[in-house]
Amino acid sequence: MPDVKRPALFVFAHQDDEVAYGCMLRNMANAGRDIRVIWITDGARFVPAEVRRGESTANMKRAGISKERLTFWDYPDGGAIRFASEIVERLTMAMREIGPGEVYAVACEGGHPDHDFAHFAAVKAASAQEKKPPVFEVPCYNKSSCGYAHSTDSSPLRRRLFTHRYPEMIYSSSHALS
Numbered sequence: 001m002p003d004v005k006r007p008a009l010f011v012f013a014h015q016d017d018e019v020a021y022g023c024m025l026r027n028m029a030n031a032g033r034d035i036r037v038i039w040i041t042d043g044a045r046f047v048p049a050e051v052r053r054g055e056s057t058a059n060m061k062r063a064g065i066s067k068e069r070l071t072f073w074d075y076p077d078g079g080a081i082r083f084a085s086e087i088v089e090r091l092t093m094a095m096r097e098i099g100p101g102e103v104y105a106v107a108c109e110g111g112h113p114d115h116d117f118a119h120f121a122a123v124k125a126a127s128a129q130e131k132k133p134p135v136f137e138v139p140c141y142n143k144s145s146c147g148y149a150h151s152t153d154s155s156p157l158r159r160r161l162f163t164h165r166y167p168e169m170i171y172s173s174s175h176a177l178s
Helices: 017-030 049-063 080-098 113-127 156-165
Strands: 008-012 035-041 070-075 102-106 135-138
Touching: 008 017, 008 080, 008 113, 017 035, 017 049, 017 102, 035 049, 035 080, 035 113, 049 070, 070 080, 080 113, 102 113, 113 135
Parallel strands: 008 035, 008 102, 035 070, 102 135
Antiparallel strands: none
């Protein structure tokens, strides 16, 4: 169960992924929650990074979240996996500083390697915390899954999907994020 007295952390691969949680972000901000957001990549595959940052900053402002709560990392769009160890370590440290009561990410569903990796990094970093926050996901591509699902899904399909996509990593959802 999330600890609502602690910050809620949203981990996104790209600027625009926040749209998946738009209403939730606004409702949490309206309820006075401390919300932190981290974007892993620069999102600059087709549009300059500063444009993408500006769009996400404007989205967050509309949701009631100040730019001081936003963190933009500049790993290359489409290439986050090349920096896997560094990103997981950096996210683990960020979570130690923030101390989130819960973590939100986009689902690992084979739609985009940066989305899948952002999910993996969020789960991995959360599992390294002393107070392990639950990690929630929202699907972006799979029509068969709708709504929020707990990320500790250990189904054979999820394991196959992730290890097929990233065979150099071992994805284990056997840890308990309670």
